[in-house]
Amino acid sequence: MSFLDYDFMQRALIAAVLTGLAAPAVGTYLVQRRLALMGDGLGHVALTGVAVGLLTGWAPVWTSVAVAVLGALAIDVVRAKGRASADVALAMLFYGGIAGGVLITGLAGSTAATLNTYLFGSITTVSADDLWVVAVLAVVVIALAVGLAPQLFAVCQDEEFARVSGLPVRLYSMLIAVMAAVTVTVAMRTVGLLLVSALMVVPVATSQQLTRSFRTTFGLALALGVVPSVAGVVFSYYVDVAPGASIVVASLVGFVLAWPVGSLLRRRRAAAVNGEDPRVTGAHVPAEQHPHQHDPACGHPAVEHGDHTDYLHDGHLHAAHGRHYDEH
Amino acid sequence: MRAAVVDVRGLRVDLDDRPVLHGVDLKVVEGEVVTLLGANGSGKSTLVRTTVGLVPAAAGEVRLFGTPLKSFRDWWRIGYVPQRTTAAAGVPATVREVVAAGRLARRSLFRPARKADREAVDHAIELVGLADQAGRSVANLSGGQQQRVLIARAAASEPDLLVLDEPNAGVDHRSQEAFARALRTFVASGRTVLLVLHDMGPLAPLVDRGVVLDSGRVVHDGPLPTPSMTLTGPPDHHDDHREDYGAGLFG
Structure with missing residues (x-):
């Protein structure tokens, strides 16, 4: 039955x-x-x-x-x-x-x-x-x-x-x-x-590990609220525990699973932001491996930057510095 | 004569029973760019916050577009940029979502955004040069970019008056220039700007008039004071805003 x-x-x-x-x-x-x-x-x-x-x-x-x-x-x-x-x-x-x-x-x-x-x-x-x-x-x-x-x-x-x-x-x-x-x-x-x-907060915390807009955070949080709620109630049917406990534990498991994914995403986004920071800080950040020389003909858009020319490369600016390129 | 957009008379404001403004008069007419200057604690921020109705006045009168503040309802005519170090809150939100909040003064309840609303939001994002960042989470932007998001949000209602509270605090040079460009476009269409500034930066050529406050009183009102007058003394400190990136829950 x-x-x-x-x-x-x-x-x-x-x-x-x-x-x-x-x-x-x-x-x-x-x-x-x-x-x-x-x-x-x-x-x-x-x-x-x-x-x-x-x-x-x-x-x-x-x-x-x-x-x-x-x-x-x-x-x-x-x-x-x-x-x-x-x-x-x-x-x-x-x-x-x-x-x-x-x-x-x-x-x-x-x-x-x-x-x-x-x-x-x-x-x-x-x-x-x-x-x-x-x-x-x-x-x-x-x-x-x-x-x-x-x-x-x-x-x-x-x-x-x-x-x-x-x-x-x-x-x-x-x-x-x-x-x-x-x-x-x-x-x-x-x-x-x-x-x-916990059911108000944990699904939202899990959701925002993976999202960047409010709308998707909201929608995903609702889904992440329903799944552990139903799973927790079913678990309580088979094992005689209070459903509150099984729901919240299921919800927390979701968070623990989402966390590594979230921190990976954050590291990627942080890298994208850091590519921009040198403009603010003036720090010396050499670009990663570079297969070709930037010049007006390389196909990367040129951007005037004060006393020199930067080249827009994959969303960040490269400036010639000695034998390598800096992130500007 | 051009109509008064902001008309403040005999304004007294107390914060925590401590008088902050003592009988301040301030008039800004249509098409003018007026900047409030003064040292920390001079009351310049309180003056703009009272002007937009965030701080109650103890005495005196504030009129916006000729209407007393109490009965003023056309809030879409005002684009307000509060003093913030971040545009982020506890849940992620994209640049577009934050800017779209600025359009609410023009929208009615339970109705989806119309085409004009979406276009105004696009336009505001372009105005501050963030079109290529519109889908990114604001928490991942630099401090200067977040400040530009707040300016775009204020511009989204297509206001007649922009009120900005220290829009340049802790902002990198590139964002200051983007902001100056946005402001120039805004002013060119004959609209009005009231802003609080700590230092003028690239905005100096745009400003028509400076009002200098000291200890809650106006000590100068007229053409821009010379740099030595912009602060009542040498700067006593510099705020460090570099650590102010808004991180969401758990990072």
Whole structure:
């Protein structure tokens, strides 16, 4: 019998696909803004929301959305004020979230095992109702991340420039925070609140090893979010571990595999940049092996450079120096 | 008489409760190239940042194209180049993607870029001489090239006023010249430029008027001061911007 024959596995896999798309979609903007750890903090805060649900008997999905969104708005306000003590304020909010969550869960009479299913995910606990909420929220988050991409890109790339472009930067900033909060709740059942941030950040970090444009980084990150999410859930079916752990480990394996490729690409690009540096630094950089002499007839475009003539060769400039050529 | 593009009157600005500008007046009319000069901490950067609405004024008035800053909405008319050492952020982005962000002031929500938008972006990239680099990641460009990307981004909305905050800081000579060429093209079409400079470099022949600030007050406003006047004293230090290449996450 295949795992696909079980209703709970079907639901868990659908939730995994949606989470695998939504988390890196928001995560790309968070990483671009250098707020990679924001998802982590929101996961902590959402735990208090889950506990409120356990205590009151309301659906934890809704209470955690509500509390995480409030937390996200609080974080955004503190960030916008830009005070020196902002990081301390945020740290206290995060610790408060975890401590409040554990405390209220205890008051509600729930066990640590219940709490664990929210912290690290659990493939058997995605109810049909949960799945509907998760699906609607995930689709909204993904649609906003794609539909508002030009605006969100501008705000995350350079906030001040975006403001002088007339964009409502505060509004977009809050929107990103709220999208992150909603994603935390979407991801709660599969990857769990403590590890959700990994699924926002690791696929993006892996993706940018291989890419040079925002668009491809974004697209590849979504693919790199879905694959480990699905693989992790399937792994948890066969081996009884929390899916959060297997998803994040699978995601990290992807990063470790991409890293050598990325460093090779970077070395190549760095070499291309270094070919240009001598113009700035005036350093003496002899060109690599040279099969012919540059002259007006060699076919390489000649470029006047101060008191001498350079020849454009494969994207860099060669200048005659004694019996070899320098990179200019 | 030509219309005032920037009109600042009696501007007072406090940063962290410390007064930075005390009653500054600044007027830039259509087609003029005006440069703000002064030592570090003289308030020249604060003045342009307040002019484009990034820093609140404690007192006084700022008008852009005759409209008070509070009710100004035609942001596409302003091309702003913030003081930056890198055009890169935490995720890779190509030259074209960064420059296209400058076109947003002209675009509406949820609509794809039109042909005119794409052409304006191409044109802005050509203006700064980076056409052959358009598909490269900005993080892999030299500091000077990244600065030119920021200038192209400001030009992409086809603005009537360019506001540049130290566009030459830590920029190699070749990029300074490319920038001077771009500025010459821009000014030739009758548009206006307000820029903050640390030293004039190859831009000197382009500038109509210099405004020198000292400790938050205007101490000179008129034809360019002689080189000895451009700073209120000998330079106290030089910023080293060579290490400022933006590296993405993990390098």
